[in-house]
Amino acid sequence: MSTDPAKALAALLKKLAARYPAAAPEPLNAGLDEGVDPMLNLYVQSFLVWDASTGQARAAMKRLRETFVDFNELRIAFADEIAAAFGERYPRGYERALRLRSGLHDIFRREHSLSLSRLSELSKREARGYLESLDGTPAYVASRVFLFGLGGHAMPVDQRIADLLAGEAILGDDVTDAESAAAWLERQVRAGDGVHVGSLLQAWSDDEGATPKRERRPDVPVFAPPDLTEPVPDATPQDTKAKKVRKKSKTARKSSRSAD
DSSP: OOOOHHHHHHHHHHHHHHHOTTOOOOOTTTTOOTTOOHHHHHHHHHHHHTTSOHHHHHHHHHHHHHHSSSHHHHHHSOHHHHHHHHOTTSTTHHHHHHHHHHHHHHHHHHHSSSOOGGGGGSOHHHHHHHHHHSTTOOHHHHHHHHHHHHOOSOOOOOHHHHHHHHHTTOSOTTOOSHHHHHHHHHHHSOGGGHHHHHHHHHHHHHHHOOOOOOOSSOOOOOOOOOOOOOOOOOOOHHHHHHHHHHHHHHHHHHHHHHHO
């Protein structure tokens, strides 16, 4: 007789809760310098945790802060420079650098600054759509920011977590990758339990997860940063006055020709 996936998941979560009783996300403002947007910091942090461990992500964040003045300098850096800051052995380093750089560019293009503070002003549905539409942003990153930053209903699942779940024979035959595993979990986990379950799964991944196979220079989609053209300034009073004079002169000439 086949095992009920929902019951198997409940049993797993009970076991994980006993194993990792202190599992919980860090406060958004933990360790942040003054002026750093907590939601943007969570976005970058989530990029570093994606298909990596929390310990690796913390070390990588430290190296980023030592290498770049701020997130804006990170945004305009070359992907090779960002990947080098991660460290040679960091999983999916070059792809991660391309995606992160492109996502930061997209945020800057939309907000005219590097900030995600506006997400708190949006409805939950709009905020999730915003995160999922950011250029180069993996579903895991969007879900993690939505869950831990905004308290939305989402399950951040990367390949490490998906492989662990598959190893426990919990996922059905129709679940073939990390994104479908995340969608399945969202249907099984109540919204109010999302932060707790997400924290347990991440603690499990940190403890037992395996790094996906790394290629030295993988073939990845091209995430081209959008052209960041300068905004066109509004007309100055002198410009407006000159336009009125030209229009008045043109009208006068037209009237003179009509009179002739």
